Amino acid sequence: MPAKRPPVPLSRERIIDAALHIADGQGLRRLTMRRLGDALQVEAMAIYHHLPRGKEALMDALAEHVTTVQVDPAAAATWQDRARAWARASRAALLEHPGVLSLALTKPPKGSALIAITEQIEQLRESGAGDPAGAVRALRAYVFGSVAVEVQQSGWADPDAEVRDARTAEGERDFEHGLDALVAGLGG
Amino acid sequence: MPAKRPPVPLSRERIIDAALHIADGQGLRRLTMRRLGDALQVEAMAIYHHLPRGKEALMDALAEHVTTVQVDPAAAATWQDRARAWARASRAALLEHPGVLSLALTKPPKGSALIAITEQIEQLRESGAGDPAGAVRALRAYVFGSVAVEVQQSGWADPDAEVRDARTAEGERDFEHGLDALVAGLGG
DNA sequence: ATACCGATCCTTACTATGTAAAGGGGGGCG
DNA sequence: CGCCCCCCTTTACATAGTAAGGATCGGTAT
Numbered sequence: 113m114p115a116k117r118p119p120v121p122l123s124r125e126r127i128i129d130a131a132l133h134i135a136d137g138q139g140l141r142r143l144t145m146r147r148l149g150d151a152l153q154v155e156a157m158a159i160y161h162h163l164p165r166g167k168e169a170l171m172d173a174l175a176e177h178v179t180t181v182q183v184d185p186a187a188a189a190t191w192q193d194r195a196r197a198w199a200r201a202s203r204a205a206l207l208e209h210p211g212v213l214s215l216a217l218t219k220p221p222k223g224s225a226l227i228a229i230t231e232q233i234e235q236l237r238e239s240g241a242g243d244p245a246g247a248v249r250a251l252r253a254y255v256f257g258s259v260a261v262e263v264q265q266s267g268w269a270d271p272d273a274e275v276r277d278a279r280t281a282e283g284e285r286d287f288e289h290g291l292d293a294l295v296a297g298l299g300g
Numbered sequence: 301m302p303a304k305r306p307p308v309p310l311s312r313e314r315i316i317d318a319a320l321h322i323a324d325g326q327g328l329r330r331l332t333m334r335r336l337g338d339a340l341q342v343e344a345m346a347i348y349h350h351l352p353r354g355k356e357a358l359m360d361a362l363a364e365h366v367t368t369v370q371v372d373p374a375a376a377a378t379w380q381d382r383a384r385a386w387a388r389a390s391r392a393a394l395l396e397h398p399g400v401l402s403l404a405l406t407k408p409p410k411g412s413a414l415i416a417i418t419e420q421i422e423q424l425r426e427s428g429a430g431d432p433a434g435a436v437r438a439l440r441a442y443v444f445g446s447v448a449v450e451v452q453q454s455g456w457a458d459p460d461a462e463v464r465d466a467r468t469a470e471g472e473r474d475f476e477h478g479l480d481a482l483v484a485g486l487g488g
Numbered sequence: 489a490t491a492c493c494g495a496t497c498c499t500t501a502c503t504a505t506g507t508a509a510a511g512g513g514g515g516g517c518g
Numbered sequence: 519c520g521c522c523c524c525c526c527t528t529t530a531c532a533t534a535g536t537a538a539g540g541a542t543c544g545g546t547a548t
Contacts, residue, residue, distance in 0.1 A: 214406045218402045253478070254441070256449065257443065263406075264409070293484070297480070297485060310497085345536075346497050349496060354536065355534095490548085495542105495543090495545105500540095502537085504535085505535100506531105510527100514523105516523090516524105
């Protein structure tokens with residue numbers, strides 16, 4: 113009497129959400145197809161129907177998810193303010209899921225993440241930045257590095273640390289401080 | 301008839317060198333105990349004698365290896381020059397082994413890497429930097445992020461890219477440019 | 489020399505993981 | 519009612535990490 117239907121049907125979104133939950137809660141190493149299946153009340157192989165390339169596709173999707181950000185262009189007029197808004201949004205997105213940070217830092221941007229980057233370049237160009245592509249590269253580098261150091265220092269990798277949120281007030285202060293310096297430096 | 305001795309005896313350094321070679325050449329995911337054993341002309345289990353905690357210890361050792369840098373304090377007098385020298389050395393060490401970059405970015409510093417950091421803080425303090433710990437955090441963040449973006453853009457992760465060296469002239473120019481801005485910003 | 493011993497390496501075996509292949513059941517359409 | 523397709527399950531296999539227990543060697547004490 114096998115082959116029952118799961119309570120709620122599977123979907124790409126539900127898979128990614130569950131994967132993020134597991135990676136954030138127990139680390140990327142413990143994110144396995146079978147565990148992911150258990151979390152979704154489904155056998156592991158069911159996932160392959162929604163993510164045809166298996167775990168590789170899952171990893172790509174996770175990286176894409178935490179690196180895709182968009183900011184309202186109307187919220188800021190100068191390219192400096194837009195750059196800052198984008199950097200803050202990126203930092204927030206990455207800190208929300210420290211478990212997949214290594215993927216975000218390692219995998220080259222694809223799909224929606226890549227689109228978001230080109231959009232950001234366009235926004236900076238329109239608002240008068242010189243070398244907008246270089247500015248976005250520098251901003252991405254700054255955000256990536258800041259988040260990496262913040263997560264390291266929050267003791268997130270430590271399995272027996274009660275710290276489950278990588279965000280700290282000190283980290284935010286440092287981030288804002290360096291961001292101001294970087295944006296100022298991009299002008300010259 | 302079993303149990304022959306390997307041509308040249310195993311050692312922690314040889315293991316780490318071989319592991320770096322595999323990770324750089326075929327990616328972290330292909331770095332397996334058995335493959336590492338093959339590269340060393342040894343059975344996989346022999347490695348555990350030199351790295352008692354197994355693969356976890358190996359990963360820690362690799363991260364430690366590419367994040368341990370030292371700069372001659374006599375080579376630069378001002379804290380700005382020392383900061384720049386340290387940043388350049390760190391970047392070079394990380395770019396030399398792009399295969400283990402995700403470990404370096406993710407794992408908190410331990411052992412010799414941690415010692416090198418505290419030494420660097422001390423050097424900056426002695427040469428007159430205000431908030432040397434904050435400066436080192438900012439420099440580490442900048443180096444990490446820059447290298448991450450450089451490696452991403454070099455197409456290193458792409459399995460069928462002929463690019464086996466992540467260093468580019470453009471990357472270096474951007475790095476130096478941002479480094480100047482950051483060091484300037486740290487002064488205020 | 490002989491007997492022992494500890495460091496180093498091998499063999500075997502077990503569990504966990506990713507995933508290819510094929511099967512089953514349920515709903516919609518003819 | 520019969521057929522088919524979509525979604526999920528079963529089964530199976532290659533590969534991974536590593537615990538447990540030998541085997542081999544060089545050296546040391548007797």
